[in-house]
Amino acid sequence: xxxxxxxxxxxxxxxxxxxxxxxxxxxxxxxxxxxxxxxxxxxxxxxxxxxxxxxxxxxxxxxxxxxxxxxxxxxxxxxxxxxxxxxxxxxxxxxxxxxxxxxxxxxxxxxxxxxxxxxxxxxxxxxxxxxxxxxxxxxxxxxxxxxxxxxxxxxxxxxxxxxxxxxxxxxxxxxxxxxxxxxxxxxxxxxxxxxxxxxxxxxxxxxxxxxxxxx
Amino acid sequence: xxxxxxxxxxxxxxxxxxxxxxxxxxxxxxxxxxxxxxxxxxxxxxxxxxxxxxxxxxxxxxxxxxxxxxxxxxxxxxxxxxxxxxxxxxxxxxxxxxxxxxxxxxxxxxxxxxxxxxxxxxxxxxxxxxxxxxxxxxxxxxxxxxxxxxxxxxxxxxxxxxxxxxxxxxxxxxxxxxxxxxxxxxxxxxxxxxxxxxxxxxxxxxxxxxxxxxx
DNA sequence: CAGCATATTCAACATTTGTTGAATAATCAA
DNA sequence: TTGATTATTCAACAAATGTTGAATATGCTG
Numbered sequence: 001x002x003x004x005x006x007x008x009x010x011x012x013x014x015x016x017x018x019x020x021x022x023x024x025x026x027x028x029x030x031x032x033x034x035x036x037x038x039x040x041x042x043x044x045x046x047x048x049x050x051x052x053x054x055x056x057x058x059x060x061x062x063x064x065x066x067x068x069x070x071x072x073x074x075x076x077x078x079x080x081x082x083x084x085x086x087x088x089x090x091x092x093x094x095x096x097x098x099x100x101x102x103x104x105x106x107x108x109x110x111x112x113x114x115x116x117x118x119x120x121x122x123x124x125x126x127x128x129x130x131x132x133x134x135x136x137x138x139x140x141x142x143x144x145x146x147x148x149x150x151x152x153x154x155x156x157x158x159x160x161x162x163x164x165x166x167x168x169x170x171x172x173x174x175x176x177x178x179x180x181x182x183x184x185x186x187x188x189x190x191x192x193x194x195x196x197x198x199x200x201x202x203x204x205x206x207x208x209x210x211x212x213x214x215x
Numbered sequence: 216x217x218x219x220x221x222x223x224x225x226x227x228x229x230x231x232x233x234x235x236x237x238x239x240x241x242x243x244x245x246x247x248x249x250x251x252x253x254x255x256x257x258x259x260x261x262x263x264x265x266x267x268x269x270x271x272x273x274x275x276x277x278x279x280x281x282x283x284x285x286x287x288x289x290x291x292x293x294x295x296x297x298x299x300x301x302x303x304x305x306x307x308x309x310x311x312x313x314x315x316x317x318x319x320x321x322x323x324x325x326x327x328x329x330x331x332x333x334x335x336x337x338x339x340x341x342x343x344x345x346x347x348x349x350x351x352x353x354x355x356x357x358x359x360x361x362x363x364x365x366x367x368x369x370x371x372x373x374x375x376x377x378x379x380x381x382x383x384x385x386x387x388x389x390x391x392x393x394x395x396x397x398x399x400x401x402x403x404x405x406x407x408x409x410x411x412x413x414x415x416x417x418x419x420x421x422x423x424x425x426x427x428x429x430x
Numbered sequence: 431c432a433g434c435a436t437a438t439t440c441a442a443c444a445t446t447t448g449t450t451g452a453a454t455a456a457t458c459a460a
Numbered sequence: 461t462t463g464a465t466t467a468t469t470c471a472a473c474a475a476a477t478g479t480t481g482a483a484t485a486t487g488c489t490g
Contacts, residue, residue, distance in 0.1 A: 009468080023341050028242035031448065041469045046449065048467090116340060123338040125331060126238050128392035140398055160399035161414040168387030169380040177343035183355055184375035199376040199426050206425030207418030215421075224438080245477065256439045261479065263437090 010048040012038040015110055017045075018059045022116035026056055026127070057131075060121070063103075063114050064135045070099035072139055075146060086149040089205045096143055097170065097197050104193055112176075112191075119174040122167070147208070154212030162211050166204045173200065225263045227253040230325055232260075233274045237331035241271055241342070272346075275336070278329050279350045285314035287354055290361060301364040304420045311358055312385065312412050319408055327391075327406075334389040337382070362423070369427030377426050381419045388415065 016037035020029040031052055035042045049055040074095035078087040087095075103111040121127045140163070147159055154162075173196040180188045188195065209215040231252035235244040246267055250257045264270040289310035293302040302310075318326040336342040355378070362374055369377075388411040395403045403410065424430040 025240045025242060025339070027240060028341070030446080032446085042448085043450080043470080044468060052448065119338065122394070123334065123387060123390045123392065124240070125390055125392045126243070128390075128394050129397070132392075132394055133397060137398065144398070156399065157402045157410075158414060160395055160403045161411060162418055163398075164387060164395045164403070164405075164411070165384040165415055165418050168384040170383070171387055172338060172379060172383030175338045175340055175343075177338065177340045177347075179337070179343050179347060180375055180379045182344070182348060183352065183359070183378075184372065187372045188375045188379070190379075195372075196376060196379070199373060200380055202425050203377055203380050203422030204418075206421040206430075210417045210421035211414050246479090247477080257478085258440080258480080259438060267478065 009038060009040050009044065013040060013045050013048065013055075014059055014062055015113075017055055018062075018110060018117060019113040021056060021059060022113045022120060025120060025124075031055075059114075059117065060131060061135075063111065067099070067103065067114075068135060068139050070103070071096060072142065074099050075142060079146070086146060089147070089150045089208055090201055092143065092146045092150055093166065093201050093205055093208075096166070097201060100170075100174070101193050101197055115174040116176055119171045122171050123175070151208060151212040153214070154208075158212045159208075162204075162208045165207060166200075169200055169204065173197075224253060224255050224259065228255060228260050228263065228270075229274055229277055230328075232270055233277075233325060233332060234328040236271060236274060237328045237335060240335060240339075246270075274329075274332065275346060276350075278326065282314070282318065282329075283350060283354050285318070286311060287357065289314050290357060294361070301361060304362070304365045304423055305416055307358065307361045307365055308381065308416050308420055308423075311381070312416065315385075315389070316408050316412055330389040331391055334386045337386050338390070366423060366427040368429070369423075373427045374423075377419075377423045380422060381415075384415055384419065388412075 013034060017029070017034045020033060020037065031045050032042050034055075035045055045052075045055055049058045075092065078091045078095045081087065082091070086092075100115055104115065121131050144159065144163060147163070148154065148156075151159060173190070173193060176190045178190050180190045190196075206215075228249060232244070232249045235248060235252065246260050247257050249270075250260055260267075260270055264273045290307065293306045293310045296302065297306070301307075315330060319330065336346050359374065359378060362378070363369065363371075366374060388405070388408060391405045393405050395405045405411075421430075
């Protein structure tokens with residue numbers, strides 16, 4: 001485990017930046033808003049992280065590796081438990097999703113903000129190509145490989161398109177826009193990622209099978 | 216020298232604003248960038264549309280009614296063709312999606328930008344509650360009603376959660392981030408909405424059935 | 431033509447923005 | 461204690477931003 005100073009102000013800067021970037025996007029947040037929210041002078045963000053863009057990248061990087069590891073471990077665990085034919089579809093998808101729910105349940109509200117930020121980046125035609133590839137491509141490739149084994153008759157294009165459907169459903173869930181709350185008259189709460197995943201896993205698994213296996 | 220739609224400069228302002236807002240978001244675009252792209256002075260945007268926020272709203276409103284009508288008509292057409300038990304699931308979803316593809320195929324690249332802008336708004340925790348509800352809630356309620364008829368055993372929460380999965384998959388497709396292009400090594404092109412919908416319809420239909428009908 | 435409304439540009443404003451260099455405070459080893 | 465390194469604030473800069481009022485152009489109607 002990495003050990004870091006308990007609460008230097010640089011961490012508070014990252015926390016506040018994380019929250020504000022997730023809500024308003026990169027250009028919708030000023031360094032002074034971040035500094036003010038962190039109870040810190042404007043120049044301090046620059047001292048610790050350099051330019052605004054570097055701060056944005058630092059926020060993104062801070063939790064990326066840990067998130068990646070958790071998801072990869074979940075996939076490896078499912079694979080270790082399965083036979084040589086690989087884990088079933090539902091377990092692959094669950095390994096893709098549940099680490100995100102676990103992170104949010106950990107009590108650290110920073111993870112909630114971080115995942116909303118990832119949703120913002122992943123849905124942005126400007127940011128997604130620049131930021132998502134560097135750290136997530138390898139992980140996604142691993143999941144795609146596992147999906148191909150679970151769906152041996154699936155054509156590559158179909159699997160990738162289905163993966164995009166899964167990614168989109170996940171992205172909107174992480175964004176937590178509150179829209180489903182209103183549409184459903186309160187029956188659904190967009191902050192309840194567990195409830196969302198409870199449906200997302202069978203939903204997308206059935207979708208994969210229908211498109212890639214003809215079921 | 217003359218391929219010009221007889222468009223006054225106010226339309227060009229909307230066109231450029233549409234494109235830039237879709238790519239960079241509300242705060243990522245300056246009025247001077249819009250004016251410059253439209254070959255127009257900065258003050259003209261203010262003269263025609265008022266404040267920046269009003270311009271943003273004007274861009275959103277310009278095509279909203281037409282889009283809504285096309286989707287509602289598609290649903291009504293499916294209902295008219297079906298018996299009293301209502302149209303099957305796939306046709307409801309197709310009515311929800313295909314008008315968007317038709318709009319993009321119309322040759323007007325403005326529709327492509329507009330739908331990417333809707334994707335940006337729909338995925339934003341800040342904008343979605345303010346802008347999506349006003350114009351889309353009634354339409355969504357109509358589709359939900361049709362879905363409930365097609366899935367009579369489905370519980371309300373399940374149907375709403377499934378709808379969110381559909382909405383998320385659609386949103387990411389409309390954002391056209393280009394990410395699937397790279398992941399798939401060129402086998403999928405995110406600009407090809409037709410190809411995306413070809414999979415999205417059976418994918419989400421199977422998902423609805425699995426979650427809401429126990430199939 | 432004249433007159434008038436609309437459309438468009440020009441010039442400028444008060445703020446806000448990201449950024450930086452110097453000054454001050456805190457931390458810590460010797 | 462020193463002294464040096466790190467952390468933080470202060471003050472200010474040039475550039476960019478949204479916005480506005482006045483000036484000019486354009487088009488239309490009589």
